[in-house]
Amino acid sequence: MKKIILFLPLFLGGIFFSQVKTDSLQFSKISDQILSEGKAYEDLRELTKGIGHRLSGSAAYTKAEKWAFDKLKAAGADKVWYEDVMVPVWERGKESLQIKIGNGKYKSIKMLSLGNSEGTKGKNIEAEIIFVKNKNEFDALSEEQVKGKIVFFNYAFNQKFITTGQAYGDAGIYRRSSASWAGKKGAKAVIIRSLSSAFDDVPHTGMMRYEADDTTKIPAVAIGPKSADELENILKNQKVVAKLNSNCTMKGEQMAHSVIGELTGKNDQSVIVVGGHLDSWDVGEGAQDDGAGIVQSIEVLRTFKKLNIQNNHTIRVVCFANEENGVKGGEKYAENIKLKNEKHIFAIESDGGGFTPRGFGLVMSPEKRKEIQSWSSLFVPYGVTNFNAQYAGTDIEPMEDQGVALAELIPDSQRYFDIHHTEEDTFEKVNRRELLLGATVVTQLIYLIDKNW
């Protein structure tokens, strides 16, 4: 009996270890292929240098749609198509912010209107700036103190968070909501400190919103951290008047498209999605945000095709429209798969930049999360060790209530918010190997999901 007892676990162990070995070898093949022959970096060069930034509703976005369509074809997709998405159209136009200290002369400050904000319709708004450090300080001000003023919120990124995304989340409410707070007390405009991990003078744009009961939609602009610190210091001792002139405004809606390509499943038609968002803000080149996620997703499909991996399920690359100022692409995609009753088993997004991959955020049942965590040792040689975060990409979140298991690539976060939503988010800020490693581990995860689910 002893022999039999010993034999059984060894036999089962043998199956287990031979599985691990098979997966580990496939992981190497994927990694070797992408690190030595990956096209994501050159694809990103084309998207950023050839097209540049591509806000929803812009001519550049339309070019990007065509580019993504052709790239998916060239990568070997069995089918490629456009999905109609009505997107909001916001245009920046000319804008300027000047300040005058005491009785001095006006001088310009680098600024960007926040996305979706209304402007001054090309007229000058001139008003005294009042300064608050945070919402508590603002709430302590009476309507009389705020009325007719420009309110400056200088809430800084908390540098103590190890993951910069936490600091971004913490400070985000000032970008999203300060115009509504100040508008309700009669302010003429708000200026916020950019949501930035850096201390340079680069302003960051990004989405704001007016609350439903905002009777006046006051302009909201961001200035760089350096200007913000200087302005705070000046305001401690002197009166400062600002002159704001901007033309940004919402211009209704327009038809745009998410671009979708797939490798049809060899055994069933249930779908695994990998994606990023094709749109960007109207500054810089949208390289880390989110050109990186787009070219990585295309790389996944190309690699399955190139290595001739027989995918059981359909693997679908979705280049989502309009993440930045509406998430209409993500919402429409979830709506359509429900309408068409397309079974989706898994979706992953890359929208944290093409930095060295560190882990995966997992939003799914505890059982499924545990199964993915049980594969974690396979990822250790690739530097991916964090499987504990529970968040997923903005564009795929609308699928959550259909029970789709969701994930997000977690890249190293340290450099992202230095350049996020700025003129500095350019191709030069992306490192080739970091970008390709991100594509590698996403491909590896999808290989395991496709094989085991």
Next chain:
Amino acid sequence: MKKIILFLPLFLGGIFFSQVKTDSLQFSKISDQILSEGKAYEDLRELTKGIGHRLSGSAAYTKAEKWAFDKLKAAGADKVWYEDVMVPVWERGKESLQIKIGNGKYKSIKMLSLGNSEGTKGKNIEAEIIFVKNKNEFDALSEEQVKGKIVFFNYAFNQKFITTGQAYGDAGIYRRSSASWAGKKGAKAVIIRSLSSAFDDVPHTGMMRYEADDTTKIPAVAIGPKSADELENILKNQKVVAKLNSNCTMKGEQMAHSVIGELTGKNDQSVIVVGGHLDSWDVGEGAQDDGAGIVQSIEVLRTFKKLNIQNNHTIRVVCFANEENGVKGGEKYAENIKLKNEKHIFAIESDGGGFTPRGFGLVMSPEKRKEIQSWSSLFVPYGVTNFNAQYAGTDIEPMEDQGVALAELIPDSQRYFDIHHTEEDTFEKVNRRELLLGATVVTQLIYLIDKNW
């Protein structure tokens, strides 16, 4: 009895968990201090922009010594001193490489002589280039085929390695030894492909050496990966003649110094070393290599002082002289502590760049390694998970035979060898938060070592 049995582990567990909690709190204090008030980034700006590159024996190196001395004083060191180190002096001088394809005209190629190489003494060497991919191909050539030629070794970084240091190790022999191989067969010079993870046209310098029996010391130069690929392609079909002119040469020895500062131990005089190397190559600004390690080491001392952590052992920052072309600073330090019979319990170096920290290399007894590995969960919130590598810094390795436990900070490796030993290794390539996080985890590890050893 049951109650007692249950009580005992809970009680012991209580002690254990309260220790972990204490350490975890101290980790937070260290992290908060460095991420919000750390000076390493501004220190690095001074060193790189104020002094710039600083090869051993240069006037800039002498400036850097004084700078480091003052910085250690300002950081709160109890004692700061210079340690005499005789260093080799190598000077580059003017240099150029031109190539002529077939009967065409000469055109310049970006190049750098390798460190410690002899030059052409200002005269032109003109010779046909012959190309080999690797040492095997070179070994297959007869003396007749090599004699009078310039040998071009185009051995590329292996992109398939996940850690770029492995690719650097793999390709390193071509930089170090190809001049000796080719010289023995009568070649006039060697050109190597730079040890680079990038595909740009940036040449990388770095140390080469002649073997003891080299009768002729032939010049060795590096060209960028792009030029290397182009040259290989041309050589497949056409004859190429090169004209090399360089003035680099060894100029004997000179007195220089490692710069040392310490916080004297409160309970005993045994020493914990943290360091980097103060010298750099004579191009760029020596920012990642190894200005980063220097300013991080100073940050460790500053943080202990600032947080008023009562260090049991002496914590000593060593800014080593001459790592790049001699390691004389490291050798002298090990020699001196042996002479003075100074007990050292631990030494750690940061010389992999100021990138996001990922782990620690550990060279020590299995028991000590296991003890450090048992602390690993404390480092997880800081993204540090790799405790398995077994290598340590070049400057501290000479202490190994005295039984000193050695370690090295392992930062993310993806970007380092794009810029290592080049004009591109500048302050702008260093990210503030990545640099400070590296300083944070080194301080945390030293806190644990100091407390527990």
